[in-house]
Amino acid sequence: MTLISILVGTLVAGMGSVWLAALLAYALLSRFTQHLLSLAAGALLATAFTRLLPEAFELSVEAGVSAHALFVALLVGLVFFFLLDKAELWHHGHEHGQDHAHGHAHEHDHSEHVHHTHDHHHGHSHSHQSGGWAVLLGDSVHAFGDGILIAAAFVADPRLGIAAALAVMAHEVPHHVGDLVVLRQTLNDPRAALFKLTLAGGVTAIGGVMGYLLVGALHEYLPFFLVVAASSFIYVALADLIPQLQKRLSPKETAAQVTWLFAGIALVAALGEWAQH
Template identity: 85%
Template sequence: MTLLSILVGTLVAGMGSVWLAALLAYALLSRFTQHLLSLAAGALLATAFMRLLPEAFEQSVSAGVSAQALFAVLLVGLVFFFLLDKAELWHHGHEHHQAESPDGAHSHDHHDAHHGHDHAHGGGWAVLLGDSVHAFGDGILIAAAFVADWRLGLASAVAVMAHEVPHHVGDLVVLRQTLDTPRAALFKLSLAGGVTAIGGVVGYVLVGAMHEYLPYFLVVAASSFIYVALADLIPQLQKRLSPAQTAAQVAWLFLGMGLVALLGELAQH
């Protein structure tokens, strides 16, 4: 039953986020993308601080794990995701630099146009590969949450889906430039999102075999959510906005937190 829940949760988080992103990108609903960033940030922070970390500390009592060890894992997890982000940024920046002429402007002769076309296709595959690896990691984290408690798994799956939607909107825009049709872009990104389920199965086996390490898995999941919210989503919201726009931003942030809290309450009944 747990494995079935993991498969459903990971597919909803992985492929569901792609289809929702397509709805936003292709159905002229892009004005909601900024709101989704706020919603996702709230959902991730609430899931980490209200669900994952408390559960990790509860599990640590029976597993004989100290609070100091869990906080150390949380710190190492944050640094790890920071370094992972750095590596990805360096890789994309390096590719971008190679695709440009020395003065920073794109050249327009036939050779460079051809090179740019090849590079775009390479960039498309880089996006799909990056998404697949990311989805695999998300699947493992969701699986760890489901093994601890199905309600925790549900909250984690929703939080992952919420933060992947704005990310996938950007991916679809990139893939539209490298593939012939929007349908091809959606199909390939859906396959990448489906890798979340593979990560879920691997996570289920891993956590099952090393159940005493479950508190650590949960803390790593929390560190991933906290890092994504504070380093990736929140900075995108730090813009000079009108009072009305700021109020809307804060409202969506609290809506994300409220959604996680509500899911937790509904799941208990």
């Protein structure tokens, strides 16, 4: 039953986020992705600090793991994801790092950045030929890691797994919108771009199965798996999502941004209450 839940959760998080991103990107609803960024940041932070870390500490008491060891694991996780992020940017360079960043700019404020994004893509047309594969490879690796983290959460508590899967889906949607922008430029075929990105998202399920087998075999290390999952969510929220929200906005736009941020936190809290009944 746990394995089935993991498969459903990882498919929803992996493929579901791609299709929701396509709805936003292709249905010209990109203005909503800015709100989704705020929602995702709130959901990730709330899942890490109110769900994953408390569960890890509770399990650590049963497993005889010290709080110091868990905090060290949290620190190592944050540094690891920072280095992983740097390695990805260094490896792909203009192929992925800048394209992905400009994809975000395109998705977040279409009217403001459309000419700048167009000029960038025109100037780097050669990079796009391999940039599409870089995007797909990067997404596949990232999806595999997400699957392992979701599996760890499901093994600890099905309610925790649901929260983790929804949090992953929420933060992947804005990323996939940017990826679809890049892939459409590369492939010149929206359907092919969506199909290939969906396959990359499906790798989340493979990671989920591997995570289930790995966590099951190393159950005593489950608190550390949960802490690593929390460090991933915290890093993505603080290093990726929130910096994109740190720009000068009107009071009305700022209020909307903060509202959506708290909505993400409230969503996780409401999910936790609902799952307990």
